[in-house]
Amino acid sequence: MSTDVTVAQSAPGPRTGRRRLVKVLPEDARRHNKSLVLQALFPEAELSRADIARMTGLTRVTVSDLVGELAEEGLVRELGQKESKRPGKPGTLLSINPYARVLVALDLSDSETLNGALVDLSGRVLSRDAVTIGGAVGETAVTATIELAQKLVAVADRPVLGVGIGTPGMVDADGVVLHAPNRSWESVPLRERVAEALELPVLVSNDADAAARAEHSYGGRAETVLVVHVALGVGAGLFINGKLVHGHRSAAGEIGHVSIQDDGVLCACGKRGCLETFTSVPALRAQLDELTGEPTDLSQRAAILSGAGEKLSRVVAPLVAAIDFDEIVLSGPLDLLGGDLVDSVRENVRMRTRSAFRNDVPVRTTDLGEDTVLLGAAAMVLSGQLGVS
Numbered sequence: 516m517s518t519d520v521t522v523a524q525s526a527p528g529p530r531t532g533r534r535r536l537v538k539v540l541p542e543d544a545r546r547h548n549k550s551l552v553l554q555a556l557f558p559e560a561e562l563s564r565a566d567i568a569r570m571t572g573l574t575r576v577t578v579s580d581l582v583g584e585l586a587e588e589g590l591v592r593e594l595g596q597k598e599s600k601r602p603g604k605p606g607t608l609l610s611i612n613p614y615a616r617v618l619v620a621l622d623l624s625d626s627e628t629l630n631g632a633l634v635d636l637s638g639r640v641l642s643r644d645a646v647t648i649g650g651a652v653g654e655t656a657v658t659a660t661i662e663l664a665q666k667l668v669a670v671a672d673r674p675v676l677g678v679g680i681g682t683p684g685m686v687d688a689d690g691v692v693l694h695a696p697n698r699s700w701e702s703v704p705l706r707e708r709v710a711e712a713l714e715l716p717v718l719v720s721n722d723a724d725a726a727a728r729a730e731h732s733y734g735g736r737a738e739t740v741l742v743v744h745v746a747l748g749v750g751a752g753l754f755i756n757g758k759l760v761h762g763h764r765s766a767a768g769e770i771g772h773v774s775i776q777d778d779g780v781l782c783a784c785g786k787r788g789c790l791e792t793f794t795s796v797p798a799l800r801a802q803l804d805e806l807t808g809e810p811t812d813l814s815q816r817a818a819i820l821s822g823a824g825e826k827l828s829r830v831v832a833p834l835v836a837a838i839d840f841d842e843i844v845l846s847g848p849l850d851l852l853g854g855d856l857v858d859s860v861r862e863n864v865r866m867r868t869r870s871a872f873r874n875d876v877p878v879r880t881t882d883l884g885e886d887t888v889l890l891g892a893a894a895m896v897l898s899g900q901l902g903v904s
């Protein structure tokens with residue numbers, strides 16, 4: 516096994532035009548290699564030790580050693596013999612044991628209710644809990660978040676790997692919520708606060724980034740994907756070549772406040788005609804609530820949702836042109852996003868970006884239902900604690 520290696524990392528360093536060189540300690544290399552083994556098995560692969568060696572480039576001896584350690588920790592289990600037509604002893608199939616640990620996941624994106632769940636390693640929701648905060652903000656909302664996490668930890672029947680939180684607003688790499696206007700949070704060290712109270716690893720990210728993580732880890736698993744999360748606001752999470760893009764000031768994907776109509780209604784941010792004023796859940800519900808229930812309303816409803824999709828496509832199309840995504844996924848209330856809205860986004864993005872050198876990008880709603888932020892919060896813990904995604 517390698518003991519003392521120096522590798523180039525593309526982590527942000529001083530802008531010298533060169534990659535930062537980081538010395539890797541033996542224990543880091545071992546941890547890294549264990550992550551490689553788990554990654555080969557994630558989320559639901561069944562492989563022999565020889566398969567894993569082939570996939571990871573590690574030697575069979577190293578793989579056997581690491582699998583032994585992971586089995587002792589309960590994370591990997593043996594399933595039985597692999598069927599083989601070749602002569603010789605067949606390999607034993609291995610998988611991740613999804614029940615070995617549990618993840619605490621919190622979705623803070625609703626203004627009235629904080630939602631939480633216990634999630635197993637394969638992304639299955641085991642139990643749920645929620646607290647109604649009735650629009651509470653500031654310190655009250657922080658305390659409610661901690662209490663919800665504590666309640667979930669208290670009912671966990673196996674070791675808790677960590678706590679993942681998806682929250683509205685801009686979140687930095689240290690889990691500080693820099694700016695979440697609907698919670699009145701300014702520079703709130705949410706990760707530190709929850710970690711101190713629970714004495715567990717805690718990871719915090721923006722809700723749209725969490726939705727993107729869910730799609731990357733448990734959904735379509737595309738490597739270069741744009742996930743548009745429609746909730747109180749409209750945000751996007753971008754995975755490019757398997758890496759979540761954070762941006763210079765943790766503000767990548769903040770598409771909701773792109774102005775698309777100069778004389779549109781005034782937005783909370785001070786500009787006019789922001790995307791959020793057309794396509795957020797409150798904006799859509801308000802327009803639909805005005806419908807009277809006459810037979811013509813079905814076409815009116817379709818017109819409202821198609822119109823919102825067209826507005827969204829104005830912001831998404833330039834991103835498609837710039838990044839060339841594998842696919843676009845919409846996440847949020849599926850009664851609003853499915854059907855007319857997603858069809859309109861697909862058609863309008865196609866019209867705005869079509870060219871000889873580009874295939875139409877697939878546009879769909881998420882297959883993960885309305886748990887995308889919760890599952891993404893869980894995926895963040897998996898990535899942070901076990902190195903798999």
Ligand SMILES: [Zn+2]
Nearest residue numbers: 772782784789
């Ligand atoms: Zn705005």
